[in-house]
Amino acid sequence: AVAGVMGTGGGAAGAGAQVGPDGAAQGSSFVASWAATVKGQLTEFENTGKSSGGAWGAGFLATVEAGVPAQLVGMLANLVTPAVMANLAAQGSRTGAQ
CATH class of the missing domain: 1.20.5 (Single alpha-helices involved in coiled-coils or other helix-helix interfaces)
Incomplete structure (x- = not known):
């Protein structure tokens, strides 16, 4: 049914016959785009970690200074x-x- 609507898969479904549309190109494009986005954010991730670590350290020291x-x-x-x-x-x- 899908082959008739989508125009893919052919009428004779044998071993290895494709059923449904081929999304390999779209999938590859999506993964490449997603990976590039993550790679572009690495510096921001690192800076956020440094900032969070600094805030945690300052809070820890303030607590220790007040109690020790x-x-x-x-x-x-x-x-x-x-x-x-x-x-x-x-x-x-x-x-x-x-």
Whole structure:
């Protein structure tokens, strides 16, 4: 019935015969257009992520600052910073050696 209306598919439906219209060209065009649109938005996606991350970080720090004494924050920073710096130095030396 569709073949008669759409003018495709032919009257003899055998193995591999097309039934209905061929949408391959339209499908390929749609996918290419959609992919180009997404690719064009990658910078906006990245900037949105950075903005969201910055807002989350600012909110987290504001909450921590309000609830944790400054002396404790300073003590933790003094304990953690040397280990972080050592790891960064070790990573840099490994990267240079590769």
